[in-house]
Amino acid sequence: MLESAEIGHRISKAAYAPEELKLREALLNAQWDLSESKKGPVLLLISGVEAGGRGETANKLTEWMDPRHIHVIAFGPPTGDELVRPPAWRYWRALPPAGRVGIFMNAWYNEALVASLRGKLHPDGLREVLDNIRRHEEMLSDEGVVLLKFWIHLSKQDQKERLEKLESDPRTRWRVTREDWAAWRVYSKSHELWEFVLRESSTGKAPWCVVEGTDERYRNLTVGKILLDAMRGTIEARKPKVRSREAPVVAPSVIDNVRLIRELDLSKTLPDNTYERDLEKFRGKLAMLTRDKRFSGRSLITVFEGVDAAGKGGAIRRVTSALDARQYVTVPIAAPTDEERAHPYLWRFWRRIPPQGGIAIFDRSWYGRVLVERVEAFASVADWLRAYGEINQFEEQLTSGGAIIVKFWLQVSKAEQLRRFRAREKVSFKRFKITHEDWRNRGRWNDYEKAVCDMVDRTSTEIAPWTLVEAEDKNYARVKVLKTIVRRLEDALD
Amino acid sequence: MLESAEIGHRISKAAYAPEELKLREALLNAQWDLSESKKGPVLLLISGVEAGGRGETANKLTEWMDPRHIHVIAFGPPTGDELVRPPAWRYWRALPPAGRVGIFMNAWYNEALVASLRGKLHPDGLREVLDNIRRHEEMLSDEGVVLLKFWIHLSKQDQKERLEKLESDPRTRWRVTREDWAAWRVYSKSHELWEFVLRESSTGKAPWCVVEGTDERYRNLTVGKILLDAMRGTIEARKPKVRSREAPVVAPSVIDNVRLIRELDLSKTLPDNTYERDLEKFRGKLAMLTRDKRFSGRSLITVFEGVDAAGKGGAIRRVTSALDARQYVTVPIAAPTDEERAHPYLWRFWRRIPPQGGIAIFDRSWYGRVLVERVEAFASVADWLRAYGEINQFEEQLTSGGAIIVKFWLQVSKAEQLRRFRAREKVSFKRFKITHEDWRNRGRWNDYEKAVCDMVDRTSTEIAPWTLVEAEDKNYARVKVLKTIVRRLEDALD
Numbered sequence: 001m002l003e004s005a006e007i008g009h010r011i012s013k014a015a016y017a018p019e020e021l022k023l024r025e026a027l028l029n030a031q032w033d034l035s036e037s038k039k040g041p042v043l044l045l046i047s048g049v050e051a052g053g054r055g056e057t058a059n060k061l062t063e064w065m066d067p068r069h070i071h072v073i074a075f076g077p078p079t080g081d082e083l084v085r086p087p088a089w090r091y092w093r094a095l096p097p098a099g100r101v102g103i104f105m106n107a108w109y110n111e112a113l114v115a116s117l118r119g120k121l122h123p124d125g126l127r128e129v130l131d132n133i134r135r136h137e138e139m140l141s142d143e144g145v146v147l148l149k150f151w152i153h154l155s156k157q158d159q160k161e162r163l164e165k166l167e168s169d170p171r172t173r174w175r176v177t178r179e180d181w182a183a184w185r186v187y188s189k190s191h192e193l194w195e196f197v198l199r200e201s202s203t204g205k206a207p208w209c210v211v212e213g214t215d216e217r218y219r220n221l222t223v224g225k226i227l228l229d230a231m232r233g234t235i236e237a238r239k240p241k242v243r244s245r246e247a248p249v250v251a252p253s254v255i256d257n258v259r260l261i262r263e264l265d266l267s268k269t270l271p272d273n274t275y276e277r278d279l280e281k282f283r284g285k286l287a288m289l290t291r292d293k294r295f296s297g298r299s300l301i302t303v304f305e306g307v308d309a310a311g312k313g314g315a316i317r318r319v320t321s322a323l324d325a326r327q328y329v330t331v332p333i334a335a336p337t338d339e340e341r342a343h344p345y346l347w348r349f350w351r352r353i354p355p356q357g358g359i360a361i362f363d364r365s366w367y368g369r370v371l372v373e374r375v376e377a378f379a380s381v382a383d384w385l386r387a388y389g390e391i392n393q394f395e396e397q398l399t400s401g402g403a404i405i406v407k408f409w410l411q412v413s414k415a416e417q418l419r420r421f422r423a424r425e426k427v428s429f430k431r432f433k434i435t436h437e438d439w440r441n442r443g444r445w446n447d448y449e450k451a452v453c454d455m456v457d458r459t460s461t462e463i464a465p466w467t468l469v470e471a472e473d474k475n476y477a478r479v480k481v482l483k484t485i486v487r488r489l490e491d492a493l494d
Numbered sequence: 495m496l497e498s499a500e501i502g503h504r505i506s507k508a509a510y511a512p513e514e515l516k517l518r519e520a521l522l523n524a525q526w527d528l529s530e531s532k533k534g535p536v537l538l539l540i541s542g543v544e545a546g547g548r549g550e551t552a553n554k555l556t557e558w559m560d561p562r563h564i565h566v567i568a569f570g571p572p573t574g575d576e577l578v579r580p581p582a583w584r585y586w587r588a589l590p591p592a593g594r595v596g597i598f599m600n601a602w603y604n605e606a607l608v609a610s611l612r613g614k615l616h617p618d619g620l621r622e623v624l625d626n627i628r629r630h631e632e633m634l635s636d637e638g639v640v641l642l643k644f645w646i647h648l649s650k651q652d653q654k655e656r657l658e659k660l661e662s663d664p665r666t667r668w669r670v671t672r673e674d675w676a677a678w679r680v681y682s683k684s685h686e687l688w689e690f691v692l693r694e695s696s697t698g699k700a701p702w703c704v705v706e707g708t709d710e711r712y713r714n715l716t717v718g719k720i721l722l723d724a725m726r727g728t729i730e731a732r733k734p735k736v737r738s739r740e741a742p743v744v745a746p747s748v749i750d751n752v753r754l755i756r757e758l759d760l761s762k763t764l765p766d767n768t769y770e771r772d773l774e775k776f777r778g779k780l781a782m783l784t785r786d787k788r789f790s791g792r793s794l795i796t797v798f799e800g801v802d803a804a805g806k807g808g809a810i811r812r813v814t815s816a817l818d819a820r821q822y823v824t825v826p827i828a829a830p831t832d833e834e835r836a837h838p839y840l841w842r843f844w845r846r847i848p849p850q851g852g853i854a855i856f857d858r859s860w861y862g863r864v865l866v867e868r869v870e871a872f873a874s875v876a877d878w879l880r881a882y883g884e885i886n887q888f889e890e891q892l893t894s895g896g897a898i899i900v901k902f903w904l905q906v907s908k909a910e911q912l913r914r915f916r917a918r919e920k921v922s923f924k925r926f927k928i929t930h931e932d933w934r935n936r937g938r939w940n941d942y943e944k945a946v947c948d949m950v951d952r953t954s955t956e957i958a959p960w961t962l963v964e965a966e967d968k969n970y971a972r973v974k975v976l977k978t979i980v981r982r983l984e985d986a987l988d
Binding site for chain 2: 253255259385
């Protein structure tokens with residue numbers, strides 16, 4: 001892939017000037033139209049060889065365009081907030097919203113390349129990393145992010161000349177480090193790796209563009225024009241003239257696939273005295289465990305889902321009362337805000353991922369995609385069907401970053417739900433808790449049962465299993481929740 | 495994913511009879527409509543535990559439907575033709591055309607599961623296999639194949655009972671082997687593996703459906719209904735009500751990305767006497783190499799692409815004249831036949847893959863997708879853009895099956911092409927060689943140059959590099975082709 005970026009592309013000064021003028025105006029217009037269209041975002045990943053001009057390219061783009069609506073982020077070794085969260089967190093945090101252009105310098109590819117060259121990443125490991133990257137990028141594309149991946153390239157000879165030139169000028173000497181020369185000396189070995197990585201991660205939805213960096217006019221104009229094409233393509237996105245043969249996505253529906261829920265023994269109860277005793281016992285344990293030294297390198301993420309009025313709030317309060325307020329945060333999830341809607345659906349959850357030593361309690365969660373969004377057809381079949389895999393990958397990233405994930409589904413019978421609805425309507429301070437939406441959801445009871453069983457089937461993993469909670473009796477449910485969290489923490493910290 | 499298929503789903507005889515009648519009629523109708531629509535095909539992969547009833551399920555489906563339009567293929571250990579070709583070949587060969595239903599028993603998943611359980615596939619290796627499977631299935635889906643993956647499941651206890659029951663009946667005793675019991679004894683270990691494989695290979699485009707196999711009525715009805723839904727969905731495929739946010743696919747276009755071709759030194763020539771000498775020399779070597787014992791476990795696949803009238807035919811004849819006619823086949827690629835159109839685009843090439851010890855010479859090839867289909871907009875941007883990666887994966891499968899791939903692009907100047915066109919028009923027996931299409935392609939010269947350079951950039955790999963051939967002088971071109979093949983064979987057989 002690199003060969004044709006090693007042959008000395010150049011653009012003369014005379015040819016460049018009028019082209020630049022035209023391009024600049026077109027980019028500014030496209031930026032405005034993109035912002036109005038609320039499509040995209042358009043995200044540029046700029047990687048490449050040392051001294052190839054990655055930084056200059058980014059600077060030129062921001063010079064050409066309106067810098068208020070373009071955001072350049074350079075990723076170095078993780079620092080501060082980044083160090084105490086899963087590696088992917090910083091990329092999510094930096095993701096621009098729809099309508100904007102973002103530039104990521106040395107994002108996820110750089111880590112893999114550096115680790116490989118240093119022998120810290122085995123070829124098998126690299127393949128796995130690239131596989132995860134492909135899936136991640138596919139998800140971004142499916143969620144509307146237009147990805148442009150640029151590899152700014154120099155031949156071995158050109159890189160040497162560039163480094164020497166930078167070194168010979170006192171104003172730029174500081175930019176050339178010993179690492180740069182060390183990198184140059186292993187150019188040939190690196191070349192093979194670049195070829196492999198670029199080829200394996202070039203997909204239809206996120207192809208690499210290799211741009212020769214030797215001549216800055218050529219480099220800037222090429223990157224600018226590809227960006228312009230992509231912005232125009234995003235704004236005007238119309239149906240392609242030629243129809244693709246792509247197979248329709250059909251959701252499989254297994255007969256009677258609701259028994260996981262229906263066969264829960266909802267008659268389980270816990271008398272008040274046992275309840276009080278157990279509550280104290282497990283709250284005490286929880287308090288100890290979350291203050292344990294071994295927990296400081298981990299984090300706890302609990303997810304509460306359940307039918308309306310199943311008692312999620314009450315259960316959550318029994319958990320939080322054992323915790324230090326500085327250590328935990330509860331995250332109630334309602335309809336997404338405008339800002340959240342302008343990002344891939346997992347973005348709003350990534351923002352709330354706790355640091356090491358922290359605890360996040362999600363009152364409803366990312367599972368909304370395969371529950372309410374599925375049942376109410378807010379998401380297309382293709383979208384919620386791919387979400388199971390995306391969620392599994394998300395939770396894998398969290399757990400490999402040290403998180404302990406505990407997921408609860410709270411179930412009550414249809415009759416008990418009705419009793420609780422009626423009771424809430426009578427108590428004035430609880431009236432706000434029962435809305436039109438609750439009644440509508442109740443009307444879709446059977447659809448929800450199906451969605452819940454599919455969800456549990458497809459996302460209960462060894463690393464993040466679901467716990468089904470018989471919540472007809474509040475005492476029983478609350479103790480089961482506490483006990484489950486305690487057991488999972490004990491297992492994880494052992 | 496398996497939990498909810500271990501709880502004893504049953505359907506009573508009384509409930510079953512009317513359901514079966516209805517389903518059968520609906521399936522027959524759907525089969526007819528699918529055939530008329532020429533959409534699909536619908537491909538069922540049936541895997542699962544031993545004695546779960548995989549075979550019975552397939553038999554029931556063919557009993558219900560019109561057996562002339564449904565094809566069941568059981569894959570065991572490779573035999574005969576399969577042994578001497580890459581592993582994927584047999585799956586391609588068995589792929590049903592659009593409009594049909596196919597059932598694959600124990601296809602690609604089985605190999606990976608068995609190898610893992612026997613310790614012959616390391617977890618890293620398994621991840622790589624699953625990654626390849628995901629990409630393969632995505633490609634099939636993008637090419638219109640509707641994939642239904644069934645896992646017919648039994649709990650450990652149910653499997654034991656089933657095996658004992660089969661053993662106790664003299665008519666079925668033969669079906670239970672020592673391997674079945676050996677498999678049962680490692681049920682728990684296998685269970686973990688199944689969960690992992692199913693979860694990692696369940697995607698939006700090809701999700702797994704886990705069906706409990708204990709009760710045959712439940713099992714058959716469930717599989718039948720999912721199949722019916724999928725067939726109906728395929729036939730009626732209309733736009734989803736909810737729009738997906740999916741990003742548009744925009745092809746990046748690097749400025750001046752035609753220099754690889756433009757800078758070829760077309761003035762290279764070879765005088766007749768040197769030509770004759772070299773021709774003899776390399777033909778002799780080629781004859782020896784292809785008859786070498788070390789070649790018997792390998793195969794040779796050569797691809798000839800080039801501008802019209804660049805001399806592909808002449809070069810090919812110089813190669814074949816060194817070969818044993820029983821050993822090689824030339825494959826001229828023109829517009830696809832109806833049958834070929836009813837399959838994914840790579841299908842027609844997989845059919846012609848040579849066995850070990852064999853040679854295939856492709857006169858034009860799978861690269862048509864990123865050349866003529868791109869330039870003439872026969873394929874959508876998304877389709878030809880994803881093809882680069884698919885082709886790289888295809889060639890990887892071929893080479894890891896022992897093939898040596900040599901790819902040529904033959905280039906002449908525009909002026910030389912015109913001279914050859916004119917000359918052909920004058921010679922009566924060559925007149926058939928120059929058509930309206932050739933003139934049309936000539937009109938798209940610049941588009942082709944771009945497409946060729948992208949193709950070389952994106953598909954020239956270490957395992958299957960492109961060789962650009964300066965073909966202005968026929969002597970020079972023919973010798974370069976022969977020499978390149980000889981060198982590649984020497985390297986590969988060393």
